[in-house]
Amino acid sequence: MISSRFWLSIVLVFFSVTAHAATYQSHQLQGNQLQLQTDEFTVSLSFKSKGSVEVLYQKACLKQLPSFALAAPEQQLAATLNEQPQQLEFATTDLTVRIDKAPFRLSYYRGDELVLAEEKGFFAHETLRGFRFQLQDDEKLLGTGQRVVGMDRRGQRLPLYNKASYGYGTEAQQMYFGLPAVLSSKKYLVLFDNSASGFVDLGKTEKDVLQFEAVAGRTSYIVMTATSYPALIEQYVTVTGKQPLPPRWAFGNFASRFGYRTESETRAIVDKFAAEDFPLDAVVLDLYWFGPDIQGHMGNLAWDKKAFPNPKDMISDFKAKGVNTVLITEPFVLSSSKRWNEAVQANALARDLAGKAKTFDFYFGNTGLVDVFSEEGSKWFEGIYNELADYGVAGWWGDLGEPEVHPADTIHSIGTADEIHNAYGHRWAELLYKNRLEQQAAQRPMIMMRSGFAGSQRFGMIPWTGDVSRSWEGLKPQVELSLQMGLLGMAYTHSDLGGFAGGEVFDKELYIRWLQYGVFQPVYRPHAQEQIAPEPVLHDKETKDILREYVKLRYRLLPYNYSLAYENSMTGMPLMRPLFFENEADTSLIANKDSYLWGDAFLVTPVTTAGVKSVAVQLPAGVWFDYWTDKVYQGGKTIQQPTDLTTLPVLVRAGSFVPMVPAVQSLKDYSSRQLELHYYHDSSVNSAKGMLYEDDGVSPDSLKSGQYELLTFGAVAKNNRLTLELNRTGLGYTGMPKQREVTLVVHQFAQNSELLVNGKSHRWVNSAAELTAGTAWFDKAKQQVRVKFNWDQAKVKVALQ
Structure with missing residues (x-):
């Protein structure tokens, strides 16, 4: 029910902006696209699914970039146009766009229900452009990607500029992977298809206004609506692309750290997992594979043969054991690296204002940046990936792809740094995904990256939550981060298990609790700075004995987990699901960031505080079983679920089927x-x-x-x-x-x-x-x-x- 206050605010806005609003002049319908001409701009409306429509505003002399968010349309849709003296209605069976002629304004209806309306709508002033929408009093807002600000993000003004957030904990407004999309408790989703630096204001500056603003970029948004949250997510992935299935081995256990320095060390850790009876499916090599030090070698992207004298044999030996090799690569090429001259001569790098290869200083050294938007940059980068694939590399880790440092005066083939910054990781993933499918047509790409854009899931991207603090404060927000990303297509978002940054003394309880949680999140990858070993096989007997059973549980659950991947690829349904999916009428559930559903069967509540003997669990309706004891709980209330160091609080819904298999050393034997x-x-x-x-x-x-x-x-x-x-x-x-x-x-x-x-x-x-x-x-x-x-x-x- 829309409040009288909302209608009053619409009336007030109508009178306040009438003098400045555009006026309709004419329209033309071609297929499912409606083009509208006003006295100020042209507007194109195009349905992308029955419940979604793209709106593109075009103003004279205002540069437009291509869409990065939209996937190729799956089908042509029938749309109807109804013209009245003061209005047009452009509609499918599921969504109606009402166009007021004077003043010009767009409103969006699901049946007879108004779900979203432009306030001022489109604006463009000098170097600022964007959109304004009216918010209803009682709606809650989610989305915008990686942030640690709570599940309901209304009242926040959040930057849209992908940026590293080293050592973050329980607060972070700006992180590695922002998304210019907002999902409302009114069951609509608005996606701003603009890659430029900007902000999204969710009622912070004006409590009843949702505002998107950017310094440049495409002046387009897509509105989607549905009758349930899962159906709304399905609309989103229908428009932006569905996640392809990862290779099955990606659901296994990873050995990873910053980093393995030599071939002998890498071989030893793989052997250690087998000796300690821990399943293993992947080993991840950080930047030491191409250089002996952290600084000075980025961009070499070729094996350091002193440290790794026989990489092809090493990778082949690992493969025979069912262990896949994953390599880190970065888009930065240091001027001190062995490939600098090669990259410059190939015109592979972004340029400065004089037209030369742009250089700048950052932590790793003086550097240039691959222009992944240019044909030359893409071709050069693809050549390197082809070389490395010949060694037998099975997975690809793209790091620093925000890009971590990206001076505003960097010029790419399609625009300045500030115009395309947020799409850099997205385009990098596209380049790599298409290259691998072209070169290895019978093999699913495995691509792990920490930054991207709306729609990056269609390139098989597996994101992680960045360089989290190795602390309880770092563990606490991990559920929130994965849930928010999963709502917007990025369903494989996971954390560096155990925490990455800092920590000088091993916190055994924290480590065990984080790795227990990892069983019920998309990718099982402990990873950290090396002063404390991230690998469970290098810790004390009790730690190993507890975690061995959890890693094996991860393998036993492979049939269940892999079925979640299938469901995600078909419908976009995330693997980790918020509790508000259970009772969509109860918007108070949106705030719950402590528990989540792993698929439909499991209710998981990670332990994020030291020394607790029980955790509070808000039970959805129905009957629930304690996974470990089969104790039965009646739903619809909050319980205290007991826990000790050996038991992660997990419940199973009555009526669930959970398929399992015996654990294997590697999923090659699955x-x-x-x-x-x-x-x-x-x-x-x-x-x-x-x-x-x-x-x-x-x-x-x-x-x-x-x-x-x-x-x-x-x-x-x-x-x-x-x-x-x-x-x-x-x-x-x-x-x-x-x-x-x-x-x-x-x-x-x-x-x-x-x-x-x-x-x-x-x-x-x-x-x-x-x-x-x-x-x-x-x-x-x-x-x-x-x-x-x-x-x-x-x-x-x-x-x-």
Whole structure:
């Protein structure tokens, strides 16, 4: 319900700006694009989906840059135009744009509900341009990317200039990866498709006005609306592009630090993981792979053969063990580096005002910057990646891509630094992603970068939250950061587990708590400055014993986690989900940044304070199980969930299916031939569904070609009888198991006399050791029924009564 105060404010704004507002003159409709001419500017409206429309204002002599946010349209949409004497209405079935002719103004409706209206709308004065919208009194605002300012960001004025935030903790208004997009509790999203330096003012300066301003750039915004938050996110990724599936190994454990200095040290750490019985899928090499010191060598981007005499053999040996090599690269080329003259001669670098390669000083030395927007810069950079790929490198880490230092008088092929700054990492990711697909068409790119723009997810970007303080203050905001990024497409945002910056004394509890949290976030990558080892295998026995089980749990959950990746690639649904998704009518839930949903099944509350024995958990409606004990909690209230150093507070929703497999040393040996399927039963749940997505873990075309298998699970409870049904669909893939040995675990189900699998009785045994295919066992202590059978046909039905 829109308040009377809101309507009053609209009227007041109408009278206050009438004298300065533009006036409609004419319009022209071509397909799904409407072009409007006013006495001040031209406006083009183009529907990008049924629930989204792009609005582009163009004024004479105002330079426009290309869109960076928009993906190629998936389909042509039918739109209707209705003309009245004072208004035009341009609409699809899901979104209507109302155009007032005098004064000229755009408003956006979902059905009959006004969701967003321009206030002044477009403005352009000298070197400042942007948009103003009217805010409703009771709406809450999220978005804008990486910030530590709380979940509801209304009342903030936030810079839009990607910038390093070294050693941040519980407050940070400006960070590595800003996003010029705002998501409202009124279920609309407005994305400003402008890469220039600017600000977004979310009711800070004027409490009822949302204002975007920039010093240059494209004068365009996209409005999206939907009836639910997940549907709104799906609109966003439909417009800006969907995240391709990462390679399966990216869900495994990473060995990473700043940094491994020699080949022998790198080999030793990989061997150490195996010796300590810790699974491992990747080793990450920081800048020492191309130089012996931190300063003076950036831009070499070739192996330092003194430190790494046999990199090809090393990478090949790692690959045989299932360990993939990830290399850091940066876009800076120092004038002291071995490639400086080569880069200058190739015209690969951004220029100064005299037209020469621009140089400037920063921490690593005197440097130039690759112009990733130019054909010459792109070609030069691609050549380096091609060289490195020949060594067998499997993953790419792009660092400092804000760019970390970017003088305003740096000239790129399409504009100045301030015009394109926020799109630099985005364009770098695009260059690398397309190059890898072109050169390695059968392999999914793995690209980890800390800065980008709206839509960077379509280039497979995996962001992290930067150089966080190695402290409790650094751990506290990690959920907020990942949740906010996931709302805007960047669903693989993760943290340097254990913290990166500072810390002279090992805080064992902090370290364990951070790595426990890592099991239920997108990428498992401990990484830190080397004065305290980031690798769990280098710590004391208790630390290793606790964390070994958590790393193995990460591997056991691979079928569940990989299915979340599938869901994200199809719909944009983030892997980490805020609690307000559970009850969209209760906007107070937006503030919760302590707990989150990992997929649909798990409710996770990281421990972010030392020495606690319990944590407060705000339970959504329904019934919830303690993951470790199967203790049952009734939802809709706040509980104190017990915890100790060995247990991360995790709950599982009643009615959930959680597929698991035995842990392996590396995901190269992953298989679901032995599948453990958990169903969390409660009498309050009459029916439930689940699924498991499987493919070869490698092919970039798995989804497009249909080369995958989708396992679906269903449960129906009626009259003390529980029926579970398992189905298999899809074209299949190379290496797909033709038969699976399934252990079905039904939680909180008392033993009964009858158990049928496809209509045939299963024999009850007396212990877990006797459990084989065709038998069942009741674990009295845990109140679990375990049923084992072979699944070698399209459908299996299990009935318990």
